[in-house]
Amino acid sequence: MNPLRTVFVKEVRDNLRDRRTLLSALLMGPLFGPILFAFVINISLKQSLSDDSEPLDVPVVGREHAPNLIEFLKSHNINITAAPADRAAALKAVKTGEHDLVLVIPETFGAQLADTIPAMVEVISDLANTQAQRQSRRAVRALRSYNQQLAALRLRARGVSPVVLRPLNIDVVDVSTPSGRSALLLGMLSYFFVFALLTGGMNLAIDSTAGERERGSLEPLLCLPVTRDQLIFGKIFAACLFMAVSLGLSLVAFYVMLKFVPLEKLGMTPNFGPGVVAKAFLLFVPFTLLGASLMTLVASFTKSFKEAQTWLSVVLLAPTLPILIVSILMVRPSTELMLIPSLSQHLLLVGLIKNEPVNMLHVLVSVSGTLIIGGMVTLICARLYRREGLLG
Amino acid sequence: MISVNDLRKSFGDIKALDGVSFEAQDGRVTGLLGPNGAGKSTTLRILYTVLKPDSGSATIDGIDVVAESLKARSQIGTLPHASGLYPHLTARENIAYYAKLYGMSCKVVAERVQKIIEQLDIRDFADRRTKGFSQGQRTKVALARALVHEPRNIILDEPSNGLDVMATRSLRALIRDLRSAGKCILFSSHVMQEVAQLCDEIVIIAEGRVALHDSAEGIRNRTGCDDLEDAFVKAINLAGTPL
Numbered sequence: 001m002n003p004l005r006t007v008f009v010k011e012v013r014d015n016l017r018d019r020r021t022l023l024s025a026l027l028m029g030p031l032f033g034p035i036l037f038a039f040v041i042n043i044s045l046k047q048s049l050s051d052d053s054e055p056l057d058v059p060v061v062g063r064e065h066a067p068n069l070i071e072f073l074k075s076h077n078i079n080i081t082a083a084p085a086d087r088a089a090a091l092k093a094v095k096t097g098e099h100d101l102v103l104v105i106p107e108t109f110g111a112q113l114a115d116t117i118p119a120m121v122e123v124i125s126d127l128a129n130t131q132a133q134r135q136s137r138r139a140v141r142a143l144r145s146y147n148q149q150l151a152a153l154r155l156r157a158r159g160v161s162p163v164v165l166r167p168l169n170i171d172v173v174d175v176s177t178p179s180g181r182s183a184l185l186l187g188m189l190s191y192f193f194v195f196a197l198l199t200g201g202m203n204l205a206i207d208s209t210a211g212e213r214e215r216g217s218l219e220p221l222l223c224l225p226v227t228r229d230q231l232i233f234g235k236i237f238a239a240c241l242f243m244a245v246s247l248g249l250s251l252v253a254f255y256v257m258l259k260f261v262p263l264e265k266l267g268m269t270p271n272f273g274p275g276v277v278a279k280a281f282l283l284f285v286p287f288t289l290l291g292a293s294l295m296t297l298v299a300s301f302t303k304s305f306k307e308a309q310t311w312l313s314v315v316l317l318a319p320t321l322p323i324l325i326v327s328i329l330m331v332r333p334s335t336e337l338m339l340i341p342s343l344s345q346h347l348l349l350v351g352l353i354k355n356e357p358v359n360m361l362h363v364l365v366s367v368s369g370t371l372i373i374g375g376m377v378t379l380i381c382a383r384l385y386r387r388e389g390l391l392g
Numbered sequence: 393m394i395s396v397n398d399l400r401k402s403f404g405d406i407k408a409l410d411g412v413s414f415e416a417q418d419g420r421v422t423g424l425l426g427p428n429g430a431g432k433s434t435t436l437r438i439l440y441t442v443l444k445p446d447s448g449s450a451t452i453d454g455i456d457v458v459a460e461s462l463k464a465r466s467q468i469g470t471l472p473h474a475s476g477l478y479p480h481l482t483a484r485e486n487i488a489y490y491a492k493l494y495g496m497s498c499k500v501v502a503e504r505v506q507k508i509i510e511q512l513d514i515r516d517f518a519d520r521r522t523k524g525f526s527q528g529q530r531t532k533v534a535l536a537r538a539l540v541h542e543p544r545n546i547i548l549d550e551p552s553n554g555l556d557v558m559a560t561r562s563l564r565a566l567i568r569d570l571r572s573a574g575k576c577i578l579f580s581s582h583v584m585q586e587v588a589q590l591c592d593e594i595v596i597i598a599e600g601r602v603a604l605h606d607s608a609e610g611i612r613n614r615t616g617c618d619d620l621e622d623a624f625v626k627a628i629n630l631a632g633t634p635l
Contacts, residue, residue, distance in 0.1 A: 006492040010481075017480035017521075216474030220534065223440045224493045225466035388443060 003226040007234025011204060012241060021203040025242045029199035030249035033192025034257040041185070041261050056138055059083035061090050062105040069105070069121075069146055076142045087122070094124050100132035101125045101139060116154070182268030183354040187327055190346035193250055193284055194319045198291050200246025201239035202316075205295030206308040208235035209385075214304050219391055232296070232385040236378055239292035247284055251277045271355040279352055284345050286367045289374030291319075296381045300390075322346070338365035341373055393418050393576050394439060394545055399448035401434055408434040410600035411448070416578045416593070418544070421571050423591035424580040427628060431600040432580040433473055436549050439578070440470045452545050466494065469543035471551055475534035479523035483514055483533045486522060487540050494541040508536045512566065528559030535566070546570060548579035552586055564590055584621045598628040 015021040054077075061083045063070050070080055083102060084090045090102040104122040112119035121143060125136035152162035203211075208231075212218035221231065255277050263270055298315050302308040319342035326343060333347040344366035351358065384390070394416040401409040409431045416422035424432045437443040439450055441461040450457045457464045477486050484505055491501045509518045512532050517525065522533060531551065539546070548567075552560050567590060570577055581587050587594055588608050596604040596611070604611055604627045608620060615630075617623040 003493055003495075006489070010478075010489050013485075014478055014480045212476075215479075216476030217478060218474075218476075219442060219472040220470060220475050220490075220538070221493075222442045223465055223468070223470040223472065223538075224490065225462045225495065226493050227462065391442060 003230045004234045004237075007226075007231055008238050008241075011208075011235055011238035015204055015207070015238070015242065018203065021242070024203060025200040025246045026249060029196035029246045030253050032199075033189070033196060033250060034253040037189075037192065037254070038257050038261055041263070045262065045265060055079050056135060057081045058101060058103050058135075058139055059090070059093075059099055060103040060105060061085075061087060062107065062109070065105045065107055065109045066121075069143075072146045072149070073142055076145070078139070078142060087124075090124050094126055094132075097126075097129075100129065101135045103139060113150075177355075178264070178267060178269035179271040179353065179355045181266075182263060182270040183350050185263075185266075185268065186270050186272065186353045187346070187350050189254060189353075190323055190342075190349050191320050192254070193247060193280070193349075194287065194291075194323075194342055194345070195316060196250035197243045197247040197284060197288060198295065198316050198319070201243035201288070201292045202295060202309075202312055204235065204239035204242055205292060206299045206302075206305055206312065208232065208239070208296055209300040209390075210302045210308040211305050213391065222391070228385045229382045232382050233378070236289070236292045236296055236381065239296065240288040243288040243291055244285055247288070248281055251281055271353050276352050279358075280349055283348050283352075283363070283366065286370040286374065287319075287341060287345060290341050290370055290377060291374075293374055293377035293381050294318075297377055297384065300381065300384050333359070333362060335361060335365055338362045339369045341370040344369065393454075394422075394450070394452055394547075394578055396435065396439070396450045397448055399435060399438060399445045399450060401438065401443065401446050407600055409438075409445070409448075412597065412600065412602055413448075414595045414602055414605050416545075416576050418576045419571060419574045420592040421567060421577045421579070421590055422593045422595060423587040424578065424595050424597060425582065425584075425587050425624065426580075426597035426603075427582060430597045432582075432597055433549055435597070436547055436578070436580055437472075440468060440472070440547055441465055442472075466541070467543060468545045468547055469538035469541065470546075471531075471534055471538050471548045473549040473553070475531070475538075477522040477525070477530060477533055477537075480521060482519050482521050483525075483529075483536075484509065484518045486533055487537045490537040491540045496541065504540050504542075508540045512536045512539075513562070527554040528556060531555060531559065531563070535563075539570075543575075545576045546578070548577070550580055550582070552581065552583065560586070584624060588620045596624065596627045603627045603630065 015025075056077065057079045058073070059081050060070065063080060063083070074080060084093045084099075087104050090099075090104055093099045094102055102124045104124060106120055106122075109119050109121070123136050123139055123143070125132045127133050127136070151165070155162050155164070212221065222228065255272060255274070258270055258272055295312055295315055298311050299308040302311055322340055322343035323346045326346065331337065333351065337347060338344040344362070348358075348362060348366055396415070397413050399409045399412045400407075412431065412435055414422075424435065426432050434443065438445050439452070439457060441457050441464060444458055452464045452467045455464045455467060477483075478489070481489065487505045487508060488501050491504055492498075496504060509515055512535060514529075514532055514536055517529055522530065525533070531554075535551070552563060555563060564586075567577060567579070591608065593605065593607060594611055595602055604614065606614060611623050611627065612618060612620065615623040615626045617626055
């Protein structure tokens with residue numbers, strides 16, 4: 001059997017029996033992303049959806065001073081509930097967290113309204129608390145519309161049309177599609193895929209240099225009539241296989257997870273069916289060579305398994321940098337950008353999720369660019385593996 | 393046959409080898425003896441080609457270890473000082489992995505592995521994963537791994553390190569067997585008794601040079617010491633001045 005294949009088969013078998021590798025490659029890496037994602041989405045869904053559909057409970061101090069306002073609020077899906085005795089008690093109740101929000105209507109409210117002096121209404125709330133913030137926003141919105149209604153009535157009583165107060169008619173036209181909106185959120189998937197891919201091969205990459213050295217199995221291995229290139233290539237390819245499996249699992253996990261997250265309620269329809277999963281796999285798979293060789297390269301400078309793990313956690317973050325920068329700057333895909341590994345995969349994936357037509361030139365540049373860079377790093381690894389100091 | 397000719401090797405400012413020459417014949421056990429840091433391991437590492445000499449040459453059965461390192465490697469069985477096993481593989485799988493890398497076909501591999509397992513008496517733990525093996529079991533598997541391709545030359549770097557009495561005895565018996573089979577055996581040690589009991593020839597190395605090369609008897613005569621340990625110390629002290 002070809003030595004390269006022998007090394008490859010041995011590494012795969014060895015690592016399939018290693019609980020540490022299995023845990024990170026087949027469980028942690030692929031599932032970390034989807035679980036975190038589902039968690040975050042569900043929380044933000046709960047926050048944004050609970051808003052207007054459910055009645056809001058608002059304790060009101062001094063409700064007897066403004067019966068009309070109270071009626072108006074009730075008609076706007078706000079329940080008026082029992083309130084603390086006075087303003088001081090209300091402040092205290094909000095501070096201690098007993099209430100998220102208390103509305104205070106002073107005694108002078110009716111008189112001020114009658115005299116057309118701006119009548120004071122207080123919304124007491126703790127704005128450091130996101131839930132209270134949302135509730136107070138809703139209460140203020142209701143108060144504003146009461147305010148406008150009163151203003152319109154007053155103008156009309158003076159024979160002026162309320163339209164006078166609306167010189168502009170502002171309308172925002174949103175041309176985004178549901179799948180386009182989802183791309184904003186699902187764009188962060190790229191990171192999870194790259195992360196899963198890299199964690200999948202991390203232990204193998206460490207094992208081929210620092211691990212073998214620490215275990216003392218490197219020296220006898222180098223005494224065999226096999227070139228060091230064959231050894232390191234076999235090991236890197238085995239790491240690639242684990243990375244590809246981890247990537248595939250992560251894609252499938254996301255596919256399953258998205259079925260359970262009601263993204264439509266956020267106005268998003270992710271274009272993430274089995275076809276996209278398969279295409280995404282093909283787009284990201286070339287990255288495994290670069291990932292495996294990069295990790296092997298970094299690990300080969302370290303003295304022990306632990307030291308390698310520390311450095312490789314930095315490598316885990318490196319491919320996210322271009323993704324992060326581009327997400328902030330909102331860069332459009334271009335052929336030059338397709339030369340940057342991880343970034344090109346990210347941009348192409350976003351395109352897929354948006355359901356945009358695939359630019360074959362971009363795909364070609366991304367795949368070949370990533371493979372060429374991966375190949376170069378692999379050759380550098382081989383060079384390092386050939387040096388005498390390898391045994392440390 | 394292993395032949396070493398004026399090997400020199402420096403690591404930075406440190407001269408590890410300063411002109412080492414000797415020959416190890418087939419059918420004989422040659423012991424490389426010397427204090428720690430004398431250059432034993434460096435010599436052996438050059439022989440099994442993980443290090444390159446700065447100058448000088450070494451051949452295994454006439455094959456140059458630098459020019460034809462792959463070919464030279466296939467002529468030797470090596471037990472380096474650090475001979476770790478793969479803990480997730482069984483003893484048999486560890487040995488088979490090396491057998492395949494020595495270039496044997498799949499059919500031959502199983503056969504040879506079984507043969508060496510019988511020969512080294514590993515049967516009882518051959519199909520257990522090597523994680524948790526005793527030092528003696530480890531050494532046996534590492535040795536089996538090094539001998540599975542039936543090499544004519546065998547290089548062992550301090551093989552008895554960490555072995556108990558029983559394991560050491562069985563190692564000695566194995567080395568004698570290999571000698572009777574006509575192999576060329578070169579091993580390093582800093583344990584006098586072991587070398588005295590086992591070796592036909594002793595090469596004493598000190599400060600990167602060969603201080604003495606003779607049989608145990610010859611060394612006693614030339615140093616004028618009856619006790620081999622005294623002879624060893626004397627030889628080392630005299631390193632550099634020819635006896």
